[in-house]
Amino acid sequence: MIEAKGVSLTFQTADGPVHALKDVNLSINKGDFVSFIGPSGCGKTTFLRTMAALERPTAGTLSVNGMTPDQARKSRAYGYVFQAPGLYPWRTIARNISLPLEIMGFSKPDREARIARVLELVELAGFGGKYPWQLSGGMQQRASIARALAFDAEILLMDEPFGALDEIVRDRLNEALLELWAKTGKTIGFVTHSIPEAVYLSTRIVVMSPRPGRISRVIESTLPRERPLEIRDTPEFIRIAHEVREGLREGHSYD
């Protein structure tokens, strides 16, 4: 589904070149939930952005559904959820979700059906007529996820979507995200800097390290797909979390 071969990205800055990504190889299968974790500057967000054609790799090849990222973007292969909800304050929640659909030229009845469906999916049914400021931060981020789901992209790319929320809300949203993933069968790329979040959500955890940004370890999760929140207290969970922490430490020993 997503195939990265030798992907490198170097930014030219006034202080010389910055190697944001170096020789990244990764393949993500359909239906995977892949988390990217690492300290800041490790290129996890940059890699997500290259998949979404928001950045262009300077070397290597990257294919999404057998297409270049740019073609994939045009064929609506992915929905992107940013760190902040980015809802327009002058549009209601329903009309915010409608925004990408309007841009993509969906008909009005189709738009309305899709809005109703995704609002249901993120448990915001009945909030369509509200303005963003009338909703809590967690609800706003759910609305932004609904917006990314509205046009039926197969891939959902999420850049620290719950980073700005408190832990209790985050737990609830993590649980909801897993439910949503089970229901829709999307392929999800998820950037985070929380170890428990990464372990709880993912089928695969990609540990990255900085200078140059690269993958230091890929950990396959042995947890079942069905995951109640209590799974975080099981030895299996703690073992995987430990492995992720080891991977992060390994990455740091370079500098």
Added chain:
Amino acid sequence: MSRVMPVLVVLLGIVALWYGAAVAMNAPWARDQAARAGTPLSTGQLIAATMVQERPVLPAPHQVAKGLWDGIAGQKITSKRSLVWHGWITLSATLAGFAIGALAGAALAVAIVHSRVMDLSIMPWAIASQTVPILAIAPMVIVVFASAGVTGLVPKAMISAWLSFFPVLVGMVKGFRTPDRMQLDQMHSWSASRAQAFFLLRLPSSLPYLFASLKVAVAAALVGTIVGELPAGATAGLGARLLSGSYYGQTIQIWSALFAAAGLAAVLVALIGLIERVVLKRMGLAR
């Protein structure tokens, strides 16, 4: 009531100060007259005499109020002594200039936001245009237009457009640039065209800035029109009233015209404020 009180207190203070100043500034002339007539004045008589002069150095507030009332309600509105007639002349040129200026400012802002070349090439000229004293430019504009046979509204509107395009340009450039990197990336991730990004994101984001700059611009447009009326032979418009008043020492007429202009500006700014409230409320931006 608690909101009206401070305003009233300040207003009363200003009126009291004004009366004091009127007495002080008009007294020498009253004393002079009395000395010439050989009839010494008591303090009470002196104060009374400073309130009723025909050409006072500083007319008392009630004299200005009476002048205003006479000018607005005491004349047929087609009369050349009517402030309504003069006000309309000024207002029509102001509105025309404001419309031209606001449209030009907004159009330039669109160009600047979408093209780096335009950004680099227009902005310095726009700023330079505002550093030229309008008082120096206005007569030239009037003369150039007059030599081409164009007089009346158009040259004045050009001067007022000159003053009013700038705040709109600056405000709209700022407004169009308020969407942050993330919002633009979002648009890009949906493969939105530049036109879609403009109409769905940049334009609505810029509206609060638009209204703020329109308020500045409409006041500037009025100033521009009045300045444009000064060298136009002083036949019509509030600017003409100001000028002819100063030719003939009609201070009451000057002050009346001044207050008429201020009132007009206040009404125009309030009108834009009203439109702003309605539009932002309909957009759900007003809470």
